[in-house]
Amino acid sequence: xAGFTTIEGFAALEREGVDSVDKYMLxxxxxxxxxxxxxxxxxxxxxxxxxxxxxxxPGNFVAHFLDQIGVGSEMTDLALTAMNEDSQxxxxxxxxxxxxxxxxxxxxxxxxxxxxxxxxxxxKFGIELEGDKLEMx
Numbered sequence: 001x002a003g004f005t006t007i008e009g010f011a012a013l014e015r016e017g018v019d020s021v022d023k024y025m026l027x028x029x030x031x032x033x034x035x036x037x038x039x040x041x042x043x044x045x046x047x048x049x050x051x052x053x054x055x056x057x058p059g060n061f062v063a064h065f066l067d068q069i070g071v072g073s074e075m076t077d078l079a080l081t082a083m084n085e086d087s088q089x090x091x092x093x094x095x096x097x098x099x100x101x102x103x104x105x106x107x108x109x110x111x112x113x114x115x116x117x118x119x120x121x122x123x124k125f126g127i128e129l130e131g132d133k134l135e136m137x
Contacts, residue, residue, distance in 0.1 A: 016124065017116055026117050034125040058083060 018027045040048045047068055054061045062080055063073035086095045121127040 016120065022113060023116055026113070027120060030117070030121050030125045030127060033127060037127070 013024065013027060016027070018024050036048075039046055049061065049065065058080055059076060063076045066073050066075055066079060088094045088098075091097075118129050121129050
């Protein structure tokens with residue numbers, strides 16, 4: 001397929017209905033998600049972790065991760081202490097600043113964009129989206 005940054009690539013995207021920056025960003029996100037999902041299924045050397053699994057059970061997550069990288073799960077307790085620190089402290093990405101900005105952000109998809117995303121996700125990438133928050137199933 002044509003690259004996303006060539007004239008031919010943009011023309012191909014336009015034929016898919018990608019006619020704005022917002023739709024391009026959504027298209028790119030769905031494309032990258034499809035690539036990730038395909039690799040997670042087909043590559044036996046790839047171990048996938050999710051943020052949600054880290055939050056749900058930090059101890060098990062860290063122990064498994066440390067085993068995978070050859071450190072050994074006996075370092076789990078020490079590794080978990082890092083979660084108490086803000087690695088981005090004193091930057092615009094600090095937990096405090098990000099949490100403040102997140103309180104002010106509301107993402108609203110216009111109906112046209114929502115329909116575009118649902119159609120594109122299913123037809124082009126085989127990703128089913130459902131609900132008001134367009135969650136993957």
